[in-house]
Amino acid sequence: MSTPSIEKTLTSKETFVFKDLVGPHFNPIWHFHPEFQISYIAEGEGTRFVGDHVHNFTVGDLVLTGPNLPHLWRSDAPYFEPDSTLNTRGLVIYFDHDLLSGSLLEREEFYTINKLIENAYRGIEFYGDTPGQIYKLLLEIADERGFKRIIKLLEILDILANSKEYTLLASPSYTNSFKGGDSEKMSMVYDYVMSNFKNRISLDEVAGMLNMTTSSFCRYFKPRANKTFTRFVNEIRIGHARKLLLEDNFNISQISYECGFNALSNFNRQFKAITELSPHEYRQMFLEIQSHDG
Known part of the structure; x- marks a missing residue:
């Protein structure tokens, strides 16, 4: 994973573009661009990062950025x-803000938009x-x-605007503070954490990769991620724990160690701090939902 690189997805003659992206893995570059983006995951799973938000994703994931x-x-x-x-496989639409001008959005009919x-x-x-409704329309738009x-x-925008089934992702205080020179540094940090979160992560080692002292690295990382480095690592670990809890192949103690926590008590504490549920409550909630759907 890398820090945001700035991309341009539309030409000056395009209002929006639709892409059906198929590959061995999704684009591993942490990036941003001046267009709005609708993303539907038709195949694949992993971890989703939006601003300072971190969460798992799987088939059916639908996000507007x-x-x-x-x-x-x-x-x-x-x-x-x-x-x-x-x-x-990801079905993606990029559209320009000019598609919906400021004067148009001020009209009563466009309140929800x-x-x-x-x-x-x-x-x-x-x-x-x-997501199911939007998936159908995304398949249709490819032929239009x-x-x-x-x-x-x-x-599509009308359905999204009138949906009550949504959650906002980045925190209200999040701002994009990345500069061009941050890309390589943050790329090293994120890749290292994603590859090593199951093991002990040394703050000194991470800081050393960037030729920084531990204190200077902490000051560097926090405003760019809108959280401490420790919180970021814990969110990655808890995200992996969520997956394991839903699979029901491990007990909670095993999951704790599988996700890089050396003490079950710390795992329980961090899990509740991030999800507002204990690991047991989280697993039980999923089982109840599964039973209800069945």
């Missing part, structure tokens, strides 16, 4: 193995029935041409 909001869908480690036969656009600057995850594509996009 606003302009210049750093983001990354990082595939799990098995996708990067040399002999991997795994594949990923305007609210959607405002929320997109923090990133929005949609759940429930909404000309103004009919615009109509289809507006239909």
Whole structure:
């Protein structure tokens, strides 16, 4: 994983573009761009980063991100193995803010769209029935041409704007403070954590990779991630723990050590601090949902 690089996804003649992205893994570059982005995961799983938000993703993940909001869908480690036969597929729309001008958004009919656009600057995850509805339209938009594509996009935005099944991702206080010179440094840090979170992570070693002292690294990292380095590592570990808890192959003590925690008490404490549930409560909630759906 790398820090945000600035990308441009549209040409001056395009209102929006649709891409059906298929590959061995998703783009591993932590980036941002001036366009809005609608992303639906049709195949693959891993960890999603949007601003200062960290969470798992799997098939059906649907997110709208606003302009210049750093983001990354990082595939799990098995996708990067040399002999991997795994594949990923993402259906993505990039659209320009000019598609919905300021004067248009001020009209009463566009109230819900305007609210959607405002929320997109923090990133929005949609759940429930909404992703399925959008997936169907994304498949249809691939076959449309000309103004009919615009109509289809507006239909998608209307569904998103009126959905009650959503969660805002980045915290209200998050701002993109990355500069061009940060890319290589933060890339090294994020890649190191994603590769080593199951083991003991030495703050001195991470700081040393950037030729910084421990204290200077902590001062460097916090404003860019909007959290301490320790909190960031714990979020990655707890994200992995969520997956293991849902698989039901390990007991909670085993999961604790599998995720890099040396003490079960610390694991329980950190899990509750991040999810507001104990590991047992989290697993039980999933089992109840699964039983209800069955």
